[in-house]
Amino acid sequence: MSAPVSKTTPFALIAEFDTPADAMHAAEKIRDSGYSRWDVHTPFPIHGMDDAMGLKNSKVGWFTFVGGVSGFTGGMLMIWWMNAFDYPIVVGGKPLFSPMFPFPVCYELTILLSAFGSLFGMLFLNRLPRLYNPLLRNRRFLGVTHDKFVVVIETSDAKYSDTETRKLLADCGSKHIEMVED
């Protein structure tokens, strides 16, 4: 009895480049060709790649801002409630609550929650942690974390075509183009 054969479907076409300049020029060509489900994978962020890919400004800042505002107001509210409302403590005849003495704690809470916003916002926007990625099963792709620059165009993209996309990547100067299966 033969073992069942796992069915793999083509997931994406990957094209390897050796220098950041080549990868960036390739990205510009692909951006101009109108693809949408594609990406460039690099061992470090390349200066100018965001523009080459046509990416908009990152939205992480909004998460940071919301975190910071909640930290500050939450801190002020917590201290007011604890020291001036629920169990008022009279210290030296000073007012039960003023914005001055809680400031160090609220400042720290602002920074703490902003930091949480930045990190978790970044992870959320990147959809990480990602437990499974078909690209990471491809031996050649693992060169990305070493010294290679790889352009990935998914087969699910509307403009994808086996021949045209492969030709476009070859025209960009890639010496190694391969199909990644899922």
Next chain:
Amino acid sequence: MDAATSNGPKIAAPPVELERQPLVLNNRPLGWISDKVAGICENQMPKWWLPAFLISSTLMLMMFTLIAYLISTGIGVWGLNQPAAWAWDITNFVFWIGIGHAGTLISAILFLLRQKWRTSVNRAAEAMTLFAVACAGIFPVVHTGRVWYALMPGYLVPFPNSNAIWPQFRSPLLWDVFAVSTYGTVSLLFWYVGLVPDLATLRDRATSKIRKFFYGLFALGWSGSNRHWSNYEKAYLLLAGLSTPLVLSVHSIVSFDFAVSQVPGWHTTIFPPYFVAGAVFSGFGMVLTLLVPLRTLCGLQEIITVRHVELMNKVILATGSIVGYAYGMEFFIAWYGGNPYEKYAFMNRAFGPYWWAYWSMISCNVISPQLFWFKWCRTNMVFVFIVSIFVNIGMWFERFVIIVTSIHRDYLPSAWGYFRPTYVDVLTFVGSFGLFFTLFLLFMRFLPMIAISEVKGVTPQADPHHPLGGAKGGHH
């Protein structure tokens, strides 16, 4: 700025003498950097690692034993008594927190100042920060004797409790709780964010299933996608921007423990900037104490170059000068202000029973960094290491002098006394170095101690407008 095309007028390259020394020597390719740094984790354990680990874990265990002795027997095992109710405990706390500040300065402030050289040292410096904060946190928790009160809800932690009371937020001791916990947490998050791409590198190189699993788990599935890098860079920038005011505020809040009191010698507005400058000074001393030997022992001289060490020495020179100025200014204001108690506090520091501590502090903190005006001193590694040890010693004495000389003789002579440490004081402090080095040795064995992706990113091979990065025609 036009980043995409480089078809501007052809500009001649600067002459060789004016070019900055490269950040990675010998024009190494990108892959070499991965191999070199990841190799420390992947290759056989270096011969010196195990003896070093055994010594430091023994010291660490000694510290834990002494803390158990302290908690079970009482604060009397230390030398504390009226009038010196704070001595080695709080000195050690401020000492370790101060050391942590250099890591954040290197990671965050130098990032905002676009100093590319930080990439070779920031990972180790941030790890140093985390371990220093861990060592620091032990002391305030144990120094009261009944340590469970420190952590129980209601006393320091604002959590509902059976007495239905809340902490008093006017106290700088409570501000400290929030400041130090925030500092530890944010440093951990910042360090971890930086680690994610490098953990992916180690995951992709891993040969054993266990390594692949753990590196893969903490790498969160990172694949080097530029869409991810875009969000990552923004998060990194924001974290750096947040960490900068954080580091400035944390040591200021620690200084408020003293400045908000009425003790002569403590009640002074110079403390926040003085403490922060001193913290950066002592922290860089510790960074050099760690990295100068490690760069030779691990063969990293081409990545942590002499230029990097020289730049760190210049920071030590600058912050050491600020600290020296602060010492002078304190004395001047004590005289100029006319307050007899303040005047006495400073005369007592220099000429009273603790004069030996004061003059150790002055020679270590004021004189030794000034040697870094000379290039030979800055570039000779043995000399730099020795000076970094003096910086650490001097900064410990600074905190000791501030704390003990001010409180052992305050307003009423009938309350004066003299503090002597016991063996428990001394060995607990020595043991805290054991904890610090144990954690650091574990870090350097299992995690990449240099930020691989960041170092790659500052080499010319990474610049798309540089010939080594593939740019065709023209010059950068």
